[in-house]
Amino acid sequence: MSDDEREFAAPPAAGCKPTRIIRISAENAPANRSRPTMTAMPVLSSQPYRAYRPKPFTPAERGHVTVLFGGLNWRAERLLQGVLENMGHSAHILPTAGRPYG
Numbered sequence: 001m002s003d004d005e006r007e008f009a010a011p012p013a014a015g016c017k018p019t020r021i022i023r024i025s026a027e028n029a030p031a032n033r034s035r036p037t038m039t040a041m042p043v044l045s046s047q048p049y050r051a052y053r054p055k056p057f058t059p060a061e062r063g064h065v066t067v068l069f070g071g072l073n074w075r076a077e078r079l080l081q082g083v084l085e086n087m088g089h090s091a092h093i094l095p096t097a098g099r100p101y102g
Contacts, residue, residue: 078093081093
């Protein structure tokens with residue numbers, strides 16, 4: 001093997017043959033031997049990141065919007081439902097997740 005021709009192979013695991021050998025020689029090497037340069041990623045926006053802000057819940061929506069919640073202790077769920085309904089909102093507790101029937 002000459003100076004301008006080399007073999008690269010991953011070391012084989014115990015008892016296994018190498019799966020792939022790559023031969024690199026001066027003949028099939030690229031003409032431009034300079035290192036590739038890194039290019040910067042394009043900037044998509046010059047604005048800083050802002051978190052999502054939902055629209056405010058208005059008093060006009062109280063009559064036809066139901067607040068769904070769950071996953072709390074049963075006492076906290078009942079307390080939260082009572083507070084919301086006392087303020088004029090419609091509130092509903094979601095059932096506890098469980099195994100499906102069948």
